[in-house]
Amino acid sequence: xxxxxxxxxxxxxxxxxxxxxxxxxxxxxxxxxxxxxxxxxxxxxxxxxxxxxxxxxxxxxxxxxxxxxxxxxxxxxxxxxxxxxxxxxxxxxxxxxxxxxxxxxxxxxxxxxxxxxxxxxxxxxxxxxxxxxxxxxxxxxxxxxxxxxxxxxxxxxxxxxxxxxxxxxxxxxxxxxxxxxxxxxxxxxxxxxxxxxxxxxxxxxxxxxxxxxxxxxxxxxxxxxxxxxxxxxxxxxxxxxxxxxxxxxxxxxxxxxxxxxxxxx
Amino acid sequence: xxxxxxxxxxxxxxxxxxxxxxxxxxxxxxxxxxxxxxxxxxxxxxxxxxxxxxxxxxxxxxxxxxxxxxxxxxxxxxxxxxxxxxxxxxxxxxxxxxxxxxxxxxxxxxxxxxxxxxxxxxxxxxxxxxxxxxxxxxxxxxxxxxxxxxxxxxxxxxxxxxxxxxxxxxxxxxxxxxxxxxxxxxxxxxxxxxxxxxxxxxxxxxxxxxxxxxxxxxxxxxxxxxxxxxxxxxxxxxxxx
Numbered sequence: 001x002x003x004x005x006x007x008x009x010x011x012x013x014x015x016x017x018x019x020x021x022x023x024x025x026x027x028x029x030x031x032x033x034x035x036x037x038x039x040x041x042x043x044x045x046x047x048x049x050x051x052x053x054x055x056x057x058x059x060x061x062x063x064x065x066x067x068x069x070x071x072x073x074x075x076x077x078x079x080x081x082x083x084x085x086x087x088x089x090x091x092x093x094x095x096x097x098x099x100x101x102x103x104x105x106x107x108x109x110x111x112x113x114x115x116x117x118x119x120x121x122x123x124x125x126x127x128x129x130x131x132x133x134x135x136x137x138x139x140x141x142x143x144x145x146x147x148x149x150x151x152x153x154x155x156x157x158x159x160x161x162x163x164x165x166x167x168x169x170x171x172x173x174x175x176x177x178x179x180x181x182x183x184x185x186x187x188x189x190x191x192x193x194x195x196x197x198x199x200x201x202x203x204x205x206x207x208x209x210x211x212x213x214x215x216x217x218x219x220x221x222x223x224x225x226x227x228x229x230x231x232x233x234x235x236x237x238x239x240x241x242x243x244x245x246x247x248x249x250x251x252x253x254x255x256x257x258x259x260x261x262x263x264x265x
Numbered sequence: 266x267x268x269x270x271x272x273x274x275x276x277x278x279x280x281x282x283x284x285x286x287x288x289x290x291x292x293x294x295x296x297x298x299x300x301x302x303x304x305x306x307x308x309x310x311x312x313x314x315x316x317x318x319x320x321x322x323x324x325x326x327x328x329x330x331x332x333x334x335x336x337x338x339x340x341x342x343x344x345x346x347x348x349x350x351x352x353x354x355x356x357x358x359x360x361x362x363x364x365x366x367x368x369x370x371x372x373x374x375x376x377x378x379x380x381x382x383x384x385x386x387x388x389x390x391x392x393x394x395x396x397x398x399x400x401x402x403x404x405x406x407x408x409x410x411x412x413x414x415x416x417x418x419x420x421x422x423x424x425x426x427x428x429x430x431x432x433x434x435x436x437x438x439x440x441x442x443x444x445x446x447x448x449x450x451x452x453x454x455x456x457x458x459x460x461x462x463x464x465x466x467x468x469x470x471x472x473x474x475x476x477x478x479x480x481x482x483x484x485x486x487x488x489x490x491x492x493x494x495x496x497x498x499x500x501x502x503x504x505x506x
Contacts, residue, residue, distance in 0.1 A: 029345040121453075150355055153341060157395075159316040160334030161407070201344075208346050208379065 002127065004139025005120055006233065012122040013225030014244065015130045016186045017195055018178070019137040023175050024196030025203070025210065026141075029152050030172070035069070036085055036193045039173075040180045042068035043189045044097035051104055058129055058181050061189075065177035068093060073173065081161035094189075115186035117240035119229065126185050130213050133182035144171050151208055163210045186225070187240035195221060198247040205254040220250050266291055267330055267403050267435055268313060273322035275308050282308045283461050286322070290403065293433040295426070297466075299477060300456035306439045307337065309456070310405050312342075329500050332395030335409045339388060341380045349383070350392055354380045357398050368426070370496075385412030388420075397428065404429075406438035418442050422449055426440050443479070 001007055027036050043061040044066075050060030072085050101109055113121070122130070139147070147168050150159040155165040183192035203216035228243030235242075273286040274368060283305040290296060302366070311317045312324060314334055318463070335443060341347065347355075348492050353363060367373055370390045375383060382440040383391065389409060396404060410418045426449045429436050440446045447453060448468040454469075463475040469475050 029342055031342070031344075031380075145356055151302060152345065153347075153355075154336060154339055155351070156311065156314060156316050156336050157334060157339075159311075160314040160332045160397075165316075204344055204346065208348060209351050210347055213346055 006102045006229075007120075008122045008124065008127050009089055009119045009228060009229055009239070012119055012127055012130050012186055015127075015134040016183045017199070017221030017225045018049075018218055019134040020179050020183065020192070020195040021136060021199045021221040022141050022205075022214040023172070024198075024221075025214050025217055026148060026202035027089055027176070027193075027196050029201045029210075030205070031196055032172070032176075033193065034086055035072075035195055036087040036180075038072070038093075039065045039069045039176050040183075040192050042093040043177075043184065044099070044114065045093040045179045046097075046181075047184070047189075048097035048100035048104075051109060052100060057184070058242050059135075061181040061184060062177050064093070065180050066174060069173045069177060070170075073169070084098055094222070113188070114184060115190045116187045116238055117184065117186050117191065119186045119239045119243075122185050130182045133178045137178055138177055147171060148172065159208055164234060187243055191240050191244050194244045194247065195224075198244070198251050199224065201244035201248070202251040202254045205258040207257055220247065224250060237246055266325075267327050267452050268437075269323075270309075271323045271325075273309075273319055273321045273324060274310055275305070275317065277308075281458070283312070283319075283456075283458060283477075284321075284458070286456075287460065290437060291436050292402065293429065294452065295429055295436045295450050296438070296452045296454060297450040298439045298454050298456055299435065299441070299443060299469075299475075299479070300439075300461075304457040306456050307407055310334070310437075310439070311408055313405065319440065325391065327402070330403065331399050331401045333399060333401030333404045335389075335392045335396045335404070335406045337407045337409075337411060338385070339392060343381060348377055351381060352380055352391065353398060353438055357395070358451040362400065364396050366368065366394050366397050370397075386414075386417060389413060393421075393424075401434055403435040403437065405435065406440070408439050410440070412440055413483070418445055422446060424447050425449075 007149055012081060027033060042065045046060040046062070046064030047057050049064065050057045052160045068089050072082070072089050075085055075114040076082050098111070101111060123175065138175065147163045148171065150161065151168040152163045158165050158168070170183050180189065181191050183195060187195055199217040199221040200213065202220050207216055224247035228246040231237065231240040231246065232242035268288070268290040270286055273283060274281060275283040286309060286422070300306050308317065312319050312457070312468060314332060370393060372394055375387055380391070389412060393409060393503060398452060406425070410421050413421055422445050425436055428434060438446065444487040447470065450466055453466050455464040455475050455478065457478060461478065462469055462472045464472070
């Protein structure tokens with residue numbers, strides 16, 4: 001079954017969107033869209049370094065994203081605001097990554113594959129890595145769901161309840177780094193954050209509890225990757241952008257629904 | 266002994282916000298903290314719940330102390346859909362008393378409302394309910410009556426006093442409603458970066474340090490507007506004597 005490239009691609013897409021959607025809810029609630037974006041950009045530097053030293057691209061991407069996200073968090077408050085720091089770190093990482101890649105001679109590297117993904121080229125090993133990553137993120141988010149939600153609502157309330165907000169925040173950071181890394185093959189570093197934010201934002205229009213928002217976002221994410229993938233197959237369009245386009249259609253659909261129902265939700 | 270703070274010092278950058286704070290709280294005690302804005306009262310609360318680090322001193326807390334914390338306010342992002350019910354059940358250890366608490370604080374009609382749609386007063390009661398469902402051994406109230414009207418404030422403190430008596434729960438509260446809270450408090454602590462004075466409400470109100478901060482006659486401030494609420498309002502707002 002896994003010998004068919006479309007099957008592998010579909011499974012990869014489902015996996016990444018399953019992990020991205022509930023995590024994406026936290027990104028939306030905590031207004032971390034730009035944080036996620038910069039984490040993803042940092043992955044490009046990780047990819048470049050991995051290619052230079054012939055290491056695992058996945059590990060390189062996770063590591064560099066994580067280092068960038070953690071150092072920005074530590075530096076916050078030192079006379080520069082978070083978004084400025086993120087802008088500096090994220091953009092310099094992606095720029096440095098692209099420059100480093102240009103030095104690598106020999107095998108010509110298809111940059112576009114890393115920037116917007118190449119889901120049709122997912123191998124069995126890739127698929128395994130994706131689903132391991134998905135498993136890790138899913139278990140982390142479900143295990144820490146309540147404390148994470150409480151920290152999101154109020155760090156002080158969480159502290160009073162005996163939780164450590166820093167520890168919970170780090171769970172979000174590490175999950176972001178992993179989802180970016182496993183999402184490279186599927187939608188690439190430029191579009192992975194779309195897969196986090198768009199399903200979550202769409203789900204917001206029709207949900208009343210955090211749990212239902214996470215659940216509906218996952219469904220929207222999975223549907224987007226399946227429909228996007230097959231649309232790309234039939235219309236011969238790039239897969240990553242097609243998946244994101246379908247997700248955006250869902251967003252507009254629910255936005256219209258919300259307007260028509262006169263903000264009842 | 267629930268909490269024992271000794272020689273606490275908290276710095277924001279190089280600025281000392283609190284210094285030489287000594288405070289012991291025992292079960293069932295009601296202690297009120299008064300002090301001008303920016304005097305470090307909220308900072309002390311944050312140090313107690315472990316939300317901020319401190320530079321000197323010690324905070325000894327009874328192991329596994331159940332703290333019910335009511336912050337000054339809670340703003341929930343519009344993007345986060347959450348009902349009062351879900352919020353009250355969120356990460357609380359034991360919510361078997363939830364129904365009783367909801368009835369006690371009059372939250373039944375807003376139980377399924379979105380938190381975002383609540384008024385300030387409703388939100389305050391929800392926050393109190395959340396602090397109480399965990400059967401706290403100590404309640405920390407940070408200006409918990411913000412946004413409540415005069416009768417609301419009186420009713421709020423009456424509830425706190427009843428809960429404290431009934432469950433032997435200690436209460437440490439920051440308040441500007443001096444005339445109301447002082448009567449119910451066992452002790453009053455006047456904070457202004459350090460502890461200015463402390464003692465029984467009568468002693469503190471007549472101490473020179475307190476009078477420098479708040480003036481000599483607290484009742485005088487309220488003499489301008491004496492609202493004797495001798496009737497109740499029904500749901501439509503009509504008054505009944």
